[in-house]
Amino acid sequence: SQQGEEDPQALSIQEGENATMNCSYKTSINNLQWYRQNSGRGLVHLILIRSNEREKHSGRLRVTLDTSKKSSSLLITASRAADTASYFCATDPPNSGGSNYKLTFGKGTLLTVNP
């Protein structure tokens, strides 16, 4: 079953604008990760935020995490045509022993950045 759910499902913006994608999840987490997937290719890890962090930056990416609301957002500033891709959030549950450490992915947000 899907743990993370991204919103919106699709987003279309102009180059130079900011893009915000949201992720909601259901159970407690160790960390939350964002991945990018260019059409038909493998996912690439973008950024990870731990459960005790509220905000994290990496270049033009800004991620926030609100564990009380079980939600995260990914902001891409000054978007470029090359940012066109699908973006997925993935949740990593707390280690409760046994075979753990498997991520649960959401369904993704398709971002289109128009030149």
Next chain:
Amino acid sequence: DADVTQTPRNRITKTGKRIMLECSQTKGHDRMYWYRQDPGLGLRLIYYSFDVKDINKGEISDGYSVSRQAQAKFSLSLESAIPNQTALYFCATSDASTPYNEQFFGPGTRLTVL
């Protein structure tokens, strides 16, 4: 060279055929995963392996089997392929020595079952 490779990249087969998808990695990671991706459904975990002797079912393992031949190799088999197994398949790895489970993906295998 890519750290996580998958072969074949594309495969068209017929219902009932046995298919093997292979994954190799040079990252030295213990953990390996197989996912399938269907339009609108995101990624779903088929099987995962935390070392050569530890293999676990994911959420959609029915109709699939796996083999961890070595730390670097993890194969996915479809014993008798059916059309609803048409999908994009990804292998991934992660490093057991870190607590964060960042995963590294292969380029994917596009499988079509006619």
